[in-house]
Amino acid sequence: MTLGRTAVVLGGSMAGLCAAGALAPHFDEVVVLERDVLPADAEHRRGVPQSKHPHFLLNSGRRAISDLFPGFEDDLIAAGGMHLMPSMDAAYLERTGWASRKQSSMTMVYSSRILIERVLRDKVRALGNVRIREGVSVTGVSTTGGGTSSGRVTGVRFRQAQPTEDGGEERLDADLVVDGLGRGSSVSAWLAAAGWDEVPVQTLDAGVTYTSRWYDLPADRPESWWWQHLVIMPTQDTGEHPDEHEYLCNFFPVEGDRAIACMGSWGLEMARSVDDFTASAERVRTPLFAAAMAACEPTSEVHLTRSTGNKWRRYDRLSVVPNGIVFIGDAICAFNPFYAQGISAAAGSALILRAQLAGTAALDQAFHRRFLAAQRKELKVPWGMAMARDRGYENATGTETLPAWQRKVLASMTWPVFNLITGAAREDPVVDDHFGRVFNLDESLGTMMRNPRVLYGLVRHQVNSALGRRTVPFGFDPQSDPPGTDWTPGAAAQEKEAVG
Template identity: 65%
Template structure:
C-alpha cells in the first residue's frame, strides 16, 4: 500500500528470507494452523490482486467448511450441509511465500535482509511538533546504520520495543489493555496417506473437535480444542490446545493424548498419517492492545500494525486479517494527500481503533469467562459467571439454529469473519427471533435437520443440504448416512 504513495519503501527484515515456503526464526507460530478469515482474504486480495489465485495454484485449497469439514460439537458430530462461508486452507509459510513473491514484483520496494532495528530517532518527543524521523539498525555483520524516513511502520510483532524507544524519547507510553486466558497449544505436522489408501470414511478434509461441556469426570483431553488441519502437499497439521491446561510437549505424550480426544476419529486419523516433525508448543497467546489512540500527543511519523499494536489469542485466527485491514486503512488515507501531518496520524489511529474493536470484542467475549485469566481486562466475578454460564449454550444454539435458518448462519459467519461486530449481532432482533423460533421447534419436536451424531463413530457424510425430513428430501437428494452412526 505504501509503494503506491512513496518513491521508496525499505523493508528491514531481521531474518534471511527463504526462497520457498519454509519456516524461519522470526515467525515461530508458522508451525501451527493459520486461518485467513474472509475479511482478511478480501483485504489481501485488494492489496495484491491475484493473491488467492496464486495461493491455490501453489497448493492452497478453496473449501466450504460446512461441507468439507467435520465438526464435533457439544452433543456430537454436526450435520454436513452447504453454508455461506468458504475458506482457503494452506500453511502460514505458503501464505508468506506467495506474499513475498507479490511484494518483489513492486519496483518501489527494497527488502534488506538480516537487519535488526535497534531504535528510533526523533525530535520533540511528546510535544505537538514531535516527530519520528527514522530508525537505527544493525546488519548481520554487526555494522550500525541509520535510515531516515518520512513514515516509519512498526511491524515488529508482540515483542516490539517501539513503546520503550518512544518513552525514552519523551513520548507518553500508551496504556495497554491485556487479557491472558492461559491458552497453550501444541502442533505436529503429518503426511496424509496416498489418496488411494485413505479410509472410505474420509469424506472430510478438516476435523474440528470442540471442548466438552460435560462437568463430570472425564479425561483432560476432552477439554481440548483440536484441529486436524489440511494444508498443501497432501499434509495436515494436527493441533490440540486448551485454556489453562498443561499440554503434552514430548512426542510420546502427544501421540497418547490424540487417542483420548473425545472424538475417536481424531486419533484414528492422526495414526493413519506419517509424522514429519517434532511437537511444537506455543504459550505466547495473551491478548494485548497498545492504545496509541488514547495518547494525548501521538507520535507523528509512526504507524503500528499487526501484533505490534494489537495481538490476539491465536485461537481466534484474527491476526493476519486485522493486520491486512490496517494496511487498507492506511492506503485509503494516503490517497489524495500530499503530506502526513499530525492530523493524519490522529485520524489513522481513530479509524484503526474502530477496526480493531471488532476482533477485540470477540476475543474478550470468550477469554473473560475464565477465573484464572489475568490482565487489565479481567471481568468482575459476576460477569465471569455469566460468560461461563451462557457463552457455550448460546454458541450451541447458534450452531443448531444455523442448520435451518440461513439468516442466523450468515450473520454468525459474518461475525466470525470480522465482517460484522459481535455487538451488531447481539442487537439484531431478527437474529434473536431466529434463535427463539428454532428453540420452540426443538421443544415441540418440529426441527428437521438432525444433529448430535455419536462422537464415538466416524462423522457421517450425509449431505443434508435441502433436507426436509425423513421421506421428504428435496431435489438436491439428501443421502442416508452410515448406519453405524446414530443421532
C-alpha cells in the same frame, strides 16, 4: 505525486508485507527491514515460530490482501491452497456429537502460514519501488521534538543481525515508519525514552497453550474420510472427564497433501514430546482424531506455543501521538491465536492505512489521529470477540479481567449462547450467513445480535426445539465416524434423482 521519498517498514512478516503494499503507491521508495534471511520457498523461519501451527485465513483477511495485491488468492490456490466450504468439507464434533453436513454461503482458503507468506513475499518483491533488506536487526528510532505536537519519528537505526567486521549501526531517514515488529516490539519503549508518554496497554491472558505436529496424508484414504478438516470442540460436560476433553483440536489440511494435528487448551498443561502428544490424542472426545494421526506419516516433532495473550497498545489514547510512525499487526493489537484474527486484522489495518494516505496531503497530527481512529474502530470487532470468550476463564490475568461475579455470569452464558446460535444456524440460512460473517470479522457479534431477522431466527429455533420440530439432525455418536450425508434442504432428493 507522493507523500515522501522513503517509507520504512519494521518487520517482513504478514503485517509488514501488507503494510509495504499499502505504502508503495504513496512513496518513492519503501524499505522493509527484516531480521531473518527470507527463504525463497514456503519454509519455516526463526522469526515466525507460530508458522508451525494451523492458520485460518479468514474471508475478511483474504479479501483485504487481494485488494492490496490483486491476484493474491489465485496465486495462493495455484501454489496449493485449497478453496473449501467448511460446512461440507469439515467434520465438527460439537456439544453432544458430530454436526450434520450441509451447504452454506461461507467458503475459506486453507493453506499453511508458510505458503501464505511465500505467495505474499512474491507479490511484494514484484513491486518496483519496494526493497527488502534481510538479516538486519532494528535497534532504535530517530526522533525530534519528542512529546510535543510537532515531534516526530524521522528514521530508524539498525545493524546486521549477524555481526560483521565493520558491524556498525546504520541509520535510514524516513518520511513514515511502520512498526510491524509483532508482540515483542520495543518501539513503544523507544518512544517513551524519546519524550512521549508511555502507551496505555490493555491485556488479557487466558493461559492458552497449543501444540502441533505435521503429517503426510495417506495415498489411499479410508472411504469414511469424506472430510478434509476435523474440528473437535471442548466438552461442555461439567462432570469428571480427562483434561483432553477440554481441548480444542484440529486436524487441519494444508497444501502438499499434508495436515497439521493441533491440540489447544485454556490453562492446562499440553504435550511437549511425541509420546505425550500421541497419548493425549488418544484421550480426546473421539477416537477419530488419534486414528487420523495413526493413518498418516509424521514429518515433524511436536511444536508448543504459550505466547497467546491478548494485548492492545492504545496509541490512540495518547494526548500527543508521535508523527511519522504508525503501528500494524501484533505491534499494536495481538490476539489469542485460537480465534484466527491476527492476519485478517493486520491486513485490514493495511487497507485503512492505504485509504488514509490517499486522502491526506500531510503526515501531521491530524493524519495520525484519523488513522488511529479508523484503526481503533476496526480492531474493536476482533478484540470484542476475544474478550467475550477469554474473560470467562478463572485463570485469566491482565487489565481486562472481570470481578469474580461478572466472570461467573459470562462463563455461564458463553456456551448456551453459542449453542443457540449454532443450533439456529443449522436450520436458518440467514442466521448461518450472519454467524459466518461474525467468524470472518465482517460483522461484530453485537451487530449480529441486534439484527431483528437474526433475533427472530433465534427465537423461532428455541420454539421449534421445544416442540421437537428440528429439521436438521445433530449430535451423532462421537465414538463413530461422522456421517457424510448432505442435509442441505433438497439435497437428498437431488441425490436420489441423480442415482435414478
